[in-house]
Amino acid sequence: MPDAKSDPLSSFQVIPSIDLKDGSVVRLLRGDMHQATVYSDDPAAVAGEFEQAGAKMIHVVDLDGAVAGEPHSLKSLGAIRRAARRASIDFSGGLRTLDHIKQAFDWGADRVALGSAVLLEPALIESACRLFPDCVFGSVDGRDGRLAIKGWTETSSLEIAEAANRFRESGAAALIYTDISRDGTTIGSDLRRFASLALSAKLRVIASGGVGSLEDIRALSLNFDQGVVGAITGRAIYEKIFTLAAAIQVSRKQG
Numbered sequence: 155m156p157d158a159k160s161d162p163l164s165s166f167q168v169i170p171s172i173d174l175k176d177g178s179v180v181r182l183l184r185g186d187m188h189q190a191t192v193y194s195d196d197p198a199a200v201a202g203e204f205e206q207a208g209a210k211m212i213h214v215v216d217l218d219g220a221v222a223g224e225p226h227s228l229k230s231l232g233a234i235r236r237a238a239r240r241a242s243i244d245f246s247g248g249l250r251t252l253d254h255i256k257q258a259f260d261w262g263a264d265r266v267a268l269g270s271a272v273l274l275e276p277a278l279i280e281s282a283c284r285l286f287p288d289c290v291f292g293s294v295d296g297r298d299g300r301l302a303i304k305g306w307t308e309t310s311s312l313e314i315a316e317a318a319n320r321f322r323e324s325g326a327a328a329l330i331y332t333d334i335s336r337d338g339t340t341i342g343s344d345l346r347r348f349a350s351l352a353l354s355a356k357l358r359v360i361a362s363g364g365v366g367s368l369e370d371i372r373a374l375s376l377n378f379d380q381g382v383v384g385a386i387t388g389r390a391i392y393e394k395i396f397t398l399a400a401a402i403q404v405s406r407k408q409g
Contacts, residue, residue: 294329
């Protein structure tokens with residue numbers, strides 16, 4: 155079971171992402187499962203490198219599970235856990251039942267992120283937050299101001315703000331907000347969007363989508379007091395636009 159005593163978001167975190175598809179580490183372009191760039195066939199080795207570089211938290215996404223509606227990458231999660239023993243791991247993708255969530259914890263996750271459940275299984279969020287306090291994140295993936303679900307293959311009628319409110323009311327510890335229009339592009343983050351959501355939702359927000367420079371990291375980190383508590387980055391690190399170590403160092407400079 156997860157240990158919620160240590161809160162990695164008590165300070166701003168640069169959070170590297172390991173997105174899993176067919177057992178490989180990939181990055182999608184704007185959430186398109188057909189536009190996946192493969193970066194490694196060894197997720198555990200990638201996780202170990204991230205921890206060595208100073209990551210206190212690693213974001214693991216089961217893309218196949220998200221589409222299927224049940225976890226598909228638990229063995230990879232277990233390998234990642236063994237390779238990165240100190241970092242906090244949050245896991246998402248296909249977690250639609252309490253049993254799915256318990257399996258994720260059993261395989262090594264410290265926290266889980268629930269996304270599609272806010273629309274498909276709203277009672278699940280409340281139950282999960284009650285059973286695993288401080289270990290459940292909400293995950294909202296935005297497309298044209300509305301919530302994308304089922305591995306971004308569908309866009310619902312639920313607005314992002316309403317989805318965020320549901321997570322807050324259920325007791326989520328934080329909110330991962332992915333700007334799909336920028337995800338996997340490295341074109342830069344929309345800082346105002348993240349800060350505005352943190353303010354309106356009254357939840358800590360982890361920014362995801364478009365991070366493409368150390369300046370993006372610095373700007374996001376300067377909004378820690380406004381509720382932007384972390385930044386997820388993937389392609390920029392994999393394509394060596396900047397190193398994870400450099401990003402972590404920049405995030406610690408508040409000014």
